[in-house]
Amino acid sequence: MPPTDPAIQLDRVSRHYTMGETSVRAVNEVTLSVANNEFLALLGSSGSGKSTLLNLIAGLDRPTSGAIFAHGQNIASLTPLDLARYRCHTIGMIFQSFNLLPRMTLEENIELPLRLAEVPRADRPARVREALERVRLTHRLGHRPTELSGGEQQRVAIARALVNRPKILLADEPTGNLDSSTGEAILTLLRELQSQLGMTIVMVTHERPLAEQFADRLATMGDGKLFSTATSKGLPQ
Amino acid sequence: MKPRDLTDLALRNLRESILRNALTTLGVAVGVASLVAMLSLGVGLQQLAAKRLSQSGLFDTVLVTPKNAFRGMGRPQREPDPDKPIRILDDDARKEMEKLPNVIEVYPQIRFFTEVRFNNKPFATVVAGMPDSSRNSGSFDGMQGNFFSSTTANEAILQIEFAKDLSDKPSSLIGQDLLLRYAERQTLPSSTTNNDPADASAGGFSVVPKELRLKIVGIVETEPAAGYGGYGNARLLIPLQTASTLRAAQVNDLRDIVRDSTSAKTTYASLSVRAKSPSQVDALETSIKKMGFNAFSLLDASKSLRTFFTVFDSLLGIFGCLALAVATLGIVNTLVMAILERRREIGVLKALGAADSDVQQLFFIEAGVMGFFGGIFGVLFGWLLGRTVTFGTNVYLARQNLNPIELSSVPWWLVVSALVFGVLVSLAAGLYPASRAAKLNPVDALRYE
Numbered sequence: 309m310p311p312t313d314p315a316i317q318l319d320r321v322s323r324h325y326t327m328g329e330t331s332v333r334a335v336n337e338v339t340l341s342v343a344n345n346e347f348l349a350l351l352g353s354s355g356s357g358k359s360t361l362l363n364l365i366a367g368l369d370r371p372t373s374g375a376i377f378a379h380g381q382n383i384a385s386l387t388p389l390d391l392a393r394y395r396c397h398t399i400g401m402i403f404q405s406f407n408l409l410p411r412m413t414l415e416e417n418i419e420l421p422l423r424l425a426e427v428p429r430a431d432r433p434a435r436v437r438e439a440l441e442r443v444r445l446t447h448r449l450g451h452r453p454t455e456l457s458g459g460e461q462q463r464v465a466i467a468r469a470l471v472n473r474p475k476i477l478l479a480d481e482p483t484g485n486l487d488s489s490t491g492e493a494i495l496t497l498l499r500e501l502q503s504q505l506g507m508t509i510v511m512v513t514h515e516r517p518l519a520e521q522f523a524d525r526l527a528t529m530g531d532g533k534l535f536s537t538a539t540s541k542g543l544p545q
Numbered sequence: 546m547k548p549r550d551l552t553d554l555a556l557r558n559l560r561e562s563i564l565r566n567a568l569t570t571l572g573v574a575v576g577v578a579s580l581v582a583m584l585s586l587g588v589g590l591q592q593l594a595a596k597r598l599s600q601s602g603l604f605d606t607v608l609v610t611p612k613n614a615f616r617g618m619g620r621p622q623r624e625p626d627p628d629k630p631i632r633i634l635d636d637d638a639r640k641e642m643e644k645l646p647n648v649i650e651v652y653p654q655i656r657f658f659t660e661v662r663f664n665n666k667p668f669a670t671v672v673a674g675m676p677d678s679s680r681n682s683g684s685f686d687g688m689q690g691n692f693f694s695s696t697t698a699n700e701a702i703l704q705i706e707f708a709k710d711l712s713d714k715p716s717s718l719i720g721q722d723l724l725l726r727y728a729e730r731q732t733l734p735s736s737t738t739n740n741d742p743a744d745a746s747a748g749g750f751s752v753v754p755k756e757l758r759l760k761i762v763g764i765v766e767t768e769p770a771a772g773y774g775g776y777g778n779a780r781l782l783i784p785l786q787t788a789s790t791l792r793a794a795q796v797n798d799l800r801d802i803v804r805d806s807t808s809a810k811t812t813y814a815s816l817s818v819r820a821k822s823p824s825q826v827d828a829l830e831t832s833i834k835k836m837g838f839n840a841f842s843l844l845d846a847s848k849s850l851r852t853f854f855t856v857f858d859s860l861l862g863i864f865g866c867l868a869l870a871v872a873t874l875g876i877v878n879t880l881v882m883a884i885l886e887r888r889r890e891i892g893v894l895k896a897l898g899a900a901d902s903d904v905q906q907l908f909f910i911e912a913g914v915m916g917f918f919g920g921i922f923g924v925l926f927g928w929l930l931g932r933t934v935t936f937g938t939n940v941y942l943a944r945q946n947l948n949p950i951e952l953s954s955v956p957w958w959l960v961v962s963a964l965v966f967g968v969l970v971s972l973a974a975g976l977y978p979a980s981r982a983a984k985l986n987p988v989d990a991l992r993y994e
Binding site (some may be wrong): 363366368369388389392393395396397399401403407409411412420421423424425426468472 | 546547550553554557561889890892893894895896897898899900901902903986987988991
């Protein structure tokens with residue numbers, strides 16, 4: 309992983325909120341680089357700013373100051389429309405609570421990013437099937453999310469995140485709602501997909517053992533600041 | 546997102562909350578229905594009035610008289626202009642007028658008061674000559690029996706009230722004969738030989754009693770085509786040409802009849818010139834005036850009528866719009882509720898790459914679809930409402946022994962306008978919710994439980 313070609317580059321990124329007369333520094337002057345095809349785990353206690361940082365990288369929020377480069381493009385300066393395109397084509401996201409649309413079948417849920425990316429209708433069924441094959445759920449194509457277990461729902465969410473073949477996968481506490489063995493299975497799947505598809509993963513978690521087991525590198529945050537980054541072996545970088 | 550995908554998603558969302566969206570759509574339908582019903586009544590009444598006025602011959606007819614026709618009626622004597630000799634209203638002038646554009650026919654007014662004998666009983670009535678064009682003017686729509694078999698037939702059509710005077714069973718009169726007793730005018734020799742129409746009767750005439758047997762061929766409900774310049778209610782109608790050959794003495798004989806003067810040509814005191822439609826009367830009037838005659842029409846009254854109906858329709862439209870205004874509040878309410886319910890879904894859509902405009906269009910389409918279906922059902926309900934009012938009115942009219950009328954009318958432009966208006970109003974109602982949904986912060990929306 310050459311350090312000169314990072315997938316994500318954060319340069320003194322801050323995100324401040326004003327609550328009444330108090331200014332909250334959710335993310336404070338964070339500088340971080342994530343290499344291509346790297347699996348980075350963002351660790352920290354609740355309110356440490358790790359989810360806010362993930363939202364900034366996802367283009368769901370804008371930094372108060374600093375620059376965020378994703379594959380060389382400063383997303384902090386993008387127009388709202390370009391930011392939506394960035395989320396659609398460059399980023400895939402999975403969440404703690406899966407965020408599948410309960411009224412739609414698995415097929416329709418996975419097709420949603422393809423609709424947003426204006427993929428031709430004729431190509432969509434094959435793409436949906438391919439994504440479901442990757443997470444081994446093709447037999448559940450016509451089911452609704454509520455008919456699935458938590459682990460299966462997260463696998464569907466992964467399929468939905470990957471269907472547009474993003475370069476970066478962002479995971480916000482993906483194992484938070486799962487038991488430990490299912491959580492482990494999900495991270496095994498993510499690792500597997502990363503090696504198959506060649507993508508960068510940034511995962512927010514507070515489960516250090518899992519992060520150490522699956523991530524290439526750990527970044528620890530507290531009070532909006534980046535405390536340290538280390539390889540999963542615990543070696544400082 | 547492509548329009549088809551947006552529409553798919555919008556329809557899907559509408560189906561998910563089918564009851565609420567159906568009720569909102571019903572609200573729009575009621576609004577559009579009230580608008581359509583009100584305007585269809587306005588249009589129907591306008592058409593009814595226009596038809597009746599057209600049948601009366603008041604608005605498509607120009608009355609033509611010679612320039613000095615009213616001389617001697619308390620007006621100062623006019624000195625004739627040697628450069629512009631006064632034109633006589635004779636057959637030449639009549640033919641010239643018949644050749645004018647948009648003229649259906651030119652005919653003199655023939656009406657006279659006389660006696661009719663039926664079953665040896667005398668009945669006093671007014672007889673009128675009907676031009677052949679009245680056959681197609683709508684005046685004889687729904688009549689019992691038939692129109693005159695020819696322009697010179699010795700046939701009569703009775704007005705229903707007169708028929709009731711003659712017999713208890715008016716319909717049994719058709720095919721029977723009646724005797725018309727009238728006074729024929731015979732011109733006396735005159736020493737006057739000039740062409741001044743005002744002096745045409747200077748020689749005087751004598752009156753000779755005559756009789757004519759007429760076959761009753763039809764019975765008509767109302768008196769048709771009194772026409773401008775007509776007077777009295779004619780209750781016995783005969784072909785105009787038959788009437789003119791009678792040379793019956795009329796009340797206003799000096800002005801209104803076909804007569805032989807001492808000159809060789811037939812001259813008229815007045816002629817009625819009928820245009821194809823009231824809109825052509827103005828141009829026709831100008832052309833006739835240029836020919837050197839006086840011309841009168843009731844065009845101004847027709848214009849006032851149109852103004853009245855425009856105001857009337859506007860008022861009906863405003864009342865109809867009130868229900869639609871309430872319906873738009875229903876749309877706003879439904880969509881705002883949908884935003885609250887689908888807050889998280891909007892967040893997911895944005896996280897997956899939906900642009901603000903995608904979310905906005907999604908809500909817009911949902912509003913538009915409700916407006917479109919509301920419009921379709923509204924037009925249908927409005928039409929049904931109009932038919933119901935017409936039906937109720939006709940039941941009442943039938944009980945009063947009156948003819949049925951077409952009270953409401955839904956022309957194609959009203960259907961299209963109501964649909965377009967329903968959709969536009971719904972889109973306007975969707976403006977605020979759509980913009981609110983588009984502006985939702987995705988991070989907040991995803992956090993929403």
